[in-house]
Amino acid sequence: MNQPNGSGESWGTRLGVILAVTGSAVGLGNFLRFPGLAAQFEGGAFMIPYAVAFLILGLPIAWVEWSMGRYGGKYGFNSTPGCYFAICNRSRPAAYMGVLGLLVPVMIYMFYVFIEAWCLGFAWKYLIGDPALLGTATDTDVTTGTYVLDFVGIKENGSLFHNFFGSSLVHLLICFVLNFVLIYRGLNKGIEWFCKWAMPALVLCAVIVLIRVLTLAPNPVNENQNVINGLGYMWNPGGIVMPETLPAEATEAASEVAAATTDAVSDATPEKKSLLTTLSDPEIWLAAAGQIFFSLSVGFGVIITYSSYLKKDDDVALSSLTAAAGNGFCEVALGGMILIPAAFVFLGVLDEKTLDSAFQLGFMVLPQVFAQMPGGQFFGFLFFFLLFLAAVTSSLSMLQPAIAFLEEGLDINRKMSVTILGFVTFVGTMFVVYFSENLAALDAIDFWVATFCIYVLATVQVIIFGWVLGVDEGYEELMTGAEIKVHKSFKFIVKYVSPLFLLIIFAVWIFKALPKRIENIGHVEGLALGFIAIMLTFFLLLIASATKRWNKTGKGKVAQ
Amino acid sequence: MNIGGWIIMSLSVGGMTTLLGWCIYKVLSTPGSSEHLHTQIDIDPHDDDDDD
Numbered sequence: 001m002n003q004p005n006g007s008g009e010s011w012g013t014r015l016g017v018i019l020a021v022t023g024s025a026v027g028l029g030n031f032l033r034f035p036g037l038a039a040q041f042e043g044g045a046f047m048i049p050y051a052v053a054f055l056i057l058g059l060p061i062a063w064v065e066w067s068m069g070r071y072g073g074k075y076g077f078n079s080t081p082g083c084y085f086a087i088c089n090r091s092r093p094a095a096y097m098g099v100l101g102l103l104v105p106v107m108i109y110m111f112y113v114f115i116e117a118w119c120l121g122f123a124w125k126y127l128i129g130d131p132a133l134l135g136t137a138t139d140t141d142v143t144t145g146t147y148v149l150d151f152v153g154i155k156e157n158g159s160l161f162h163n164f165f166g167s168s169l170v171h172l173l174i175c176f177v178l179n180f181v182l183i184y185r186g187l188n189k190g191i192e193w194f195c196k197w198a199m200p201a202l203v204l205c206a207v208i209v210l211i212r213v214l215t216l217a218p219n220p221v222n223e224n225q226n227v228i229n230g231l232g233y234m235w236n237p238g239g240i241v242m243p244e245t246l247p248a249e250a251t252e253a254a255s256e257v258a259a260a261t262t263d264a265v266s267d268a269t270p271e272k273k274s275l276l277t278t279l280s281d282p283e284i285w286l287a288a289a290g291q292i293f294f295s296l297s298v299g300f301g302v303i304i305t306y307s308s309y310l311k312k313d314d315d316v317a318l319s320s321l322t323a324a325a326g327n328g329f330c331e332v333a334l335g336g337m338i339l340i341p342a343a344f345v346f347l348g349v350l351d352e353k354t355l356d357s358a359f360q361l362g363f364m365v366l367p368q369v370f371a372q373m374p375g376g377q378f379f380g381f382l383f384f385f386l387l388f389l390a391a392v393t394s395s396l397s398m399l400q401p402a403i404a405f406l407e408e409g410l411d412i413n414r415k416m417s418v419t420i421l422g423f424v425t426f427v428g429t430m431f432v433v434y435f436s437e438n439l440a441a442l443d444a445i446d447f448w449v450a451t452f453c454i455y456v457l458a459t460v461q462v463i464i465f466g467w468v469l470g471v472d473e474g475y476e477e478l479m480t481g482a483e484i485k486v487h488k489s490f491k492f493i494v495k496y497v498s499p500l501f502l503l504i505i506f507a508v509w510i511f512k513a514l515p516k517r518i519e520n521i522g523h524v525e526g527l528a529l530g531f532i533a534i535m536l537t538f539f540l541l542l543i544a545s546a547t548k549r550w551n552k553t554g555k556g557k558v559a560q
Numbered sequence: 561m562n563i564g565g566w567i568i569m570s571l572s573v574g575g576m577t578t579l580l581g582w583c584i585y586k587v588l589s590t591p592g593s594s595e596h597l598h599t600q601i602d603i604d605p606h607d608d609d610d611d612d
Binding site: 043044047051228229231232234235236237310313314315316318319321322323325326328329331332333336337481483484 | 561562564565566568569571572573575576577579580582583584586587590593596597598599
């Protein structure tokens with residue numbers, strides 16, 4: 001444990017630490033991705049695998065990543081392949097296994113920046129008082145629903161390029177340039193005040209929105225579409241419990257979604273599954289683990305990179321626990337209470353396809369909540385602008401692992417690394433933007449990279465930590481400088497429970513759900529998989545070159 | 561919303577709130593927390609000026 005050395009530290013400083021650590025956890029995954037997933041997988045039933053994943057995967061693997069990163073950093077490595085190389089006794093195959101630590105953050109960035117642009121676009125439109133978003137448009141053809149669908153280009157592939165200034169494309173270019181200017185000039189660390197002040201402001205704003213959602217009046221078209229039933233839609237285990245009289249006619253906004261995404265709103269009560277039936281679906285376990293990893297940034301390769309820069313007496317145990325707790329609070333207590341209940345009130349029961357595009361759902365529903373709030377324009381602006389800032393902090397951190405790898409692997413400077421990465425991510429983002437019909441490319445990369453690959457990478461991490469580095473040495477690394485004492489059961493969990501859990505779920509998913517998933521792969525998803533394969537090959541070739549260089553120069557032979 | 565929904569919602573929200581509350585207490589009662597606790601965004605990669 002550390003010796004206390006900050007006796008003169010003020011409460012304000014400590015409060016700042018809390019705000020920074022918990023604020024760093026807030027992002028798009030909390031408010032947009034989690035609620036859609038939860039509702040898609042039978043609401044409350046989803047919370048069972050979610051809680052299990054949080055306790056035996058998210059938290060332990062977060063500690064694993066922070067510890068492995070700092071361990072690799074002692075040998076002068078800052079990337080996942082480099083840290084694996086150091087931990088596995090300079091093994092080249094181990095470095096190759098770290099390829100997902102580069103692929104995952106880079107490819108998630110490709111769609112994440114697109115959603116970041118929607119946040120910026122919405123913030124701007126609220127700022128200027130765009131009548132379509134405020135629900136005050138006099139042109140009856142321009143409603144919130146159609147407006148949003150056009151803005152994100154959901155109706156047709158390539159449609160964003162036909163309407164540059166009316167779509168999210170201009171905001172995307174602003175976001176893309178902003179991210180790379182910040183990271184090119186090395187200013188990313190200068191935006192820590194975002195975390196310290198803007199993120200808590202986002203949480204406060206979310207609380208205000210939550211209060212408004214919980215006080216929404218029932219839908220005038222169908223009074224069964226009220227907040228209590230909306231909460232039931234989100235939290236009831238084993239399926240949606242609705243009165244027999246479901247909406248005979250969809251609301252206007254629901255019709256617009258339906259027109260664009262086909263059958264978005266169900267006209268019949270969904271088949272109620274038993275809790276056990278729901279939990280026997282391997283996809284719910286995979287999705288829950290994927291969500292935990294996504295929102296905690298675990299299994300990304302991001303934490304391992306940042307922790308590699310820490311000093312040996314820095315705390316990683318309490319820092320990561322506080323970040324995980326802040327993330328969980330924002331996700332469950334705020335995110336879980338806002339989007340789906342509000343969506344239910346305005347749109348009724350949604351089908352899986354719509355819930356699957358949780359990001360899209362958020363941008364459809366929240367404007368309608370703000371349209372019914374006093375000061376909705378102000379809060380709409382504030383909420384989306386703060387969400388945009390949260391997204392910027394996340395997207396900047398997604399770029400750092402690849403930059404660190406290019407620097408240490410190819411011996412090039414930061415600016416050259418940023419330039420290469422800028423080109424690669426620009427190509428990928430344009431792919432996502434072009435195939436915007438039903439957000440097919442975004443959803444494909446979200447599943448195959450932000451769920452599947454993260455899951456694989458987390459499995460690799462925990463096996464290397466538990467079985468190669470060794471739980472005793474790993475635990476010692478975790479406890480070095482720690483401000484809390486992590487129970488020793490952590491060692492058993494990381495060595496046996498977490499890998500076994502990951503492998504069993506993964507094997508069952510491959511056996512039961514993968515064939516169906518592959519059968520349903522469409523044209524765009526096929527292209528996305530091809531693109532992922534190209535990116536994977538690109539990074540593998542770079543790792544081959546890097547390991548040759550490390551062996552030649554003897555990098556990492558002695559701990560620094 | 562049925563009783564199962566209320567229970568799961570209460571446990572989920574309450575559990576996360578309690579965990580966060582405990583973490584905040586630990587941070588506030590830990591001397592030197594501002595020097596030893598970190599988040600991704602406040603960690604300096606030390607490579608900004610390598611080509612200048």
